[in-house]
Amino acid sequence: MATLKELSKQNELLTGGHRLCSGCGIPPIVRLVLRAAGGPGGATTATGCLEVGTTIYPYTAWRIPWIHSAFENAAATISGIETAYRALKKKGKLPGGDRDIKFIAFGGDGGTYDIGLQALSGALERGHNFLYLCYDNGAYMNTGIQRSSATPFFSNTTTSPAGEAIPGKQEWRKDLTRIVAAHKIPYAAQASPHNWADLSRKAEKALRIQGPTFMNVMSPCPLGWYTKPEDSIKWAKLSVDTCYWPLYEIEDGILKITYKPKEKKPLEEWLKPQGRFKHLLKPENRNLLDKFQARVDLEWQRLLDLDGKRI
């Protein structure tokens, strides 16, 4: 894997000057992934923060070929591009000659867990050669913080508001990484931008492996989490240290936890600074907090039980 020094010397493939919010987790994730590709790449992005924030016409932040077509179809769009690549390569019609090109589809949690799940499943099953990267910030942030199936337990969103009768989102989040892994693709992983080395290593691997690969990356969102922009990376780290967002990979069916916190932090430490969980800190909601902690503990234990095993 490239060192930080080497990575810093590479050209930026996503330039500065885009319109993503201060403290948004997406740009560092995308820049690390594009650097990890180590060669020419082409990308598509589902409708969402990344698309809106990087391409308002006539400007673009992308220095690689890039396309956006709709919300639910990033995986289908990349299927078409990757297939055209194979078709034109076979006919010797690639512009600039026969080169290896990496293809990446980016989508947020709404575009991936929810509306884009069918297209993703189809593309994984068909075995296209691409990396799908989901930046998971836990809600439809681009349109004003609406609940998605990735939204954390009890989170206050504009469509699951913490009200007098119902204290935020009532359902546990969808375990998309495991759903993707159930397609028996060669590689799936969870990562977080605070751990650049782990994220870069996983992206490098995902882009090197032939066939469909998947990364689910924690992406802090100051707007939707009601946190300070300068603290984003800190809260990304705490999501991992509380084991809410474990870092692991599933390679050829073997699950491996890539980071185990020396001391598992109480979930409350991660929830406390985030405005979306403010209501959970009220004394009368202690039972909800306990319930949330118990579920995190259970999921973490499930993962520990699988560590090193073929799943």
Added chain:
Amino acid sequence: MAITMTKGQAGLTGNSAIAYAMKQINPDVCPAYPITPSTAVIEEFASYVADGAVTTELITVESEHSAMSACIGAAAAGARVMTATSSQGLALMWEMLYIASGMRLPIILTDVNRALSAPINIHCDHSDSMGARDSGWIQLYSETVQEAYDNLIQAVRIAEDETVQLPVMVCLDGFITSHAIENITLLSDEEVQGFVGEYNAKTTLLDIDHPVTMGAMSLPENYIDFKFQQSEAIARSKDTVLKVAEDFEKRFGRKYGLFEGYRLEDAEIAIVILNSAAGTTKVAVDELRKKGLKAGLLRPRLFRPFPFKELAEALKDKKAIAVLDRADSMNGFGGPVFNELRSALYDVPKRPKVVSRIYGLGGRDYKVKDAIAVFEELKTIAETGMVDTLQKYITI
């Protein structure tokens, strides 16, 4: 699929002819999802792929939405792309149809016309393609298997013309044309290849030395300007349709225009109708002509863009016209072809009477006697100058 040809002729269903034209065109990529009654197009094309008769990459996607999405991705990457669908499949593609045309991607789609649910029905009407009439796709309609085959080959040239750069939809009637065997004249593979030529996209996502951003967000500062350019492009595509038809005729002898007129020139009353039902109507015209009634037919081949000037010119001297729609706009004011044709006739000096008749929805038979009944009505309208019923359903 072995096609047995005798002196260049073969008995083929509409679906087989479409699949065979696709084989001869040999597109780079074909993303497809099966749906009745267009399924056989994809099945037969899949067997051409499996047998190595084409070099096309087939993507058997998990939905029509993904089929059109993959078409868009592949076309943006510079591939020549074709697919086929029907009914609910086209409806599911609806969102992506607008994106394909808005991004100016020359994708070719065969729509085997079928009714839309509910109630669910697998038989022919034009609700599906009429539902997509404002999606920015060029639409060619086909009366026969021969015309569907010829239209598909011409569609490639129209879509890829550098003054057009728009997707094209070729429509033929479900079951009536898609499943009926007709003796048609096929071109040789060399003739088809020579006609469509090699496709080299000017802008492609695979040109990594010249990275492009496609599908950027466009705000009020420029959105309308993109739409203006698109509108201009589809309007001028009419000339390309004629230019391509002219070259087709020169090479292969079969003549196509924006529409077909049948005993139309001296007709006093006329039916305007799309696709296969025109054949039935022609029989009625012949029968009535024998009885001295000056009946005629106009069958639009190009519906998008709508050749309003040419149609108005062809119909301006008629006394009474019935537009028969195999789809209802559900607007309380007749079918889609009726609405547009009546509007096209607004500026002619002596406006003919124009009525709407909706027929054949969900595969209801349309027979010679039905056409004759409409002509009888037109005769009365022409004689009296009075319209009793402006719009109604027939064949019920």
